[in-house]
Amino acid sequence: GRPLRVHSTEDGPLRAYRVYHSSWLRAAVVAVTFSHLLLALIEPRAGDGESYYTSFGSRANEPPDAVRAGLGRDVLWAELVMLLLYAADNMLKVYAVGWGNFFSVAAYSASSMFKTEKWDVLRIALVFAFLVEVIVALSTDVAWRPLRFLRPLFIVSYFREVRRWVAVCVKMIPKVFEMFLFxxxxxxxxxxxxxxxxxxxxxxxDEELQNFDTIGHSLVSVFVLLSSENYPTIMNPAFFRPDHTGSVWYGLYFFSFLLIGLFCLSNLLVPILYQAFKHHRQRLALKNHVRERRALLAAFQELDQNRNGLVTLARFTDLVVRLRPDIKKGDEDAATIAR
Structure with a gap:
């Protein structure tokens, strides 16, 4: 389950924590993140030195289209609203955790009660950078916006499973580095x-790139052979010569490379990736199990204030009522949940 990370038991931080983790707010944030990505379908191209309006022209030397220029301005305002929603969502979490706990150095320690995710800090930095960029674009009509390619990071920062997959891909790089080097x-x-x-x-x-005239072109041609996408274009000129000037060395060259590349190297890469992924998932499962046991032990110690080795029914009922404000202490539901 999700650990309760609030800096006090006052109504303000607890209410902010419940609102932040409410289903309707999480659904709204998901909708905003995907809508933010979809802006790329209608916004203008980035042009160095061009104004935001002229970048909507069908050609650089033609006058801008007023309709599309107005649409571009609307896209900027829409993105500004989305960024403000991001900012409000992040400030809500910071208020629930506490400013000092969120931005302190100790918050990045694994043993900290108020452990701050590095992605949370990155998301706040992204929101600030995007706000500056959009405000500059609105005030100066500059179409060059270099930060737009970072929009997928918002999805990565908001979705825990996506972050885990990104971490898996990054941690598998050292495992397969030797194979890639070979x-x-x-x-x-x-x-x-x-x-x-x-x-x-x-x-x-007759070939411009897929040839062996230079080392660079040779590297491209050999890579095409390894990918097996267009290898007949590379092999046929050496095999099917109208003047019959071919050589047995040509056939040995292509045959040996396809044998080594397609049937050995490509097939060895898949099990190496699988083993690295399996090892990482096993370590992650063990880490989550240890974290769960530590959290349960810490919760039990907090409830067992007298150190009797047990938690009374009344004490646990108080906890249920505290976590579920819709249930009162004298209700049968509280006693049923406690039992």
Whole structure:
């Protein structure tokens, strides 16, 4: 369950905590985050040095369309409203936790009662940066907005499961780094061999990028071979020559690379990713289990103030009434839940 993180038992912070975690507010925040992403479908392109209005023109040398220019202004105001909703949502959480507890250095400790998520601080920084950017765009009509590509971070910061998947992907990078390094070595080796074999052959005179004329083009061609997306375009010029000037070394080159790349390297990468993912999920499950046991033990110690090793029914009923304001102490529901 979610730990109760408030800095006091006064009505203000407790009410702010309940409002912040209410289902209607969470649903509204989800709607705002996805609407924020969908603004990219109707907002103007970013143009260096162009005004916000001229960026709506169908071409740079044509006068701006007044209708689309007005729409662009409306998009900016809509984004400003969304950012203000983000700010209100974050300030509500800060008030519930407490300013000192939220921004203190100790809040980032794993043992802190008021542990602050780093994503919460990042979200506040993003809201502030976006507010500055939108206000500047509204006041100066500047269309260049470099922060728009960071909008998906709002979804990552608000959804715990998305954050977990991002953490899994980041933590799997060291596990597969050696495998990626080995793949790069194989690609580089075959790129050099391809450059030596086909540099002066003239087989790829009609190809601009997928050829072996330079080391850079050779790397691109070998990568295309490894991806198996367009490998006939690379192999056929060397195999099907009208003048029959092919060589057995050409066939050995392509056959060996496809054998090593497609049937060995590509198939080895999948189980390595799976093992890294499985190991991380096992560690995460163990960590959550330990955290749950520690939370239950801490809750029991708080309820067992006399250190008798037990929690009385009256004490637990008081807790139920405190957590459920709609249930009064004398109601049968409180006693039923306590039992």
């Amino acid at each position: 793949i790069l070595v194989v690609i580089g080796l075959y790129a050099v061999l391809g450059n030596l074999l086909f540099f002066k052959s003239g087989f790829y005179a």
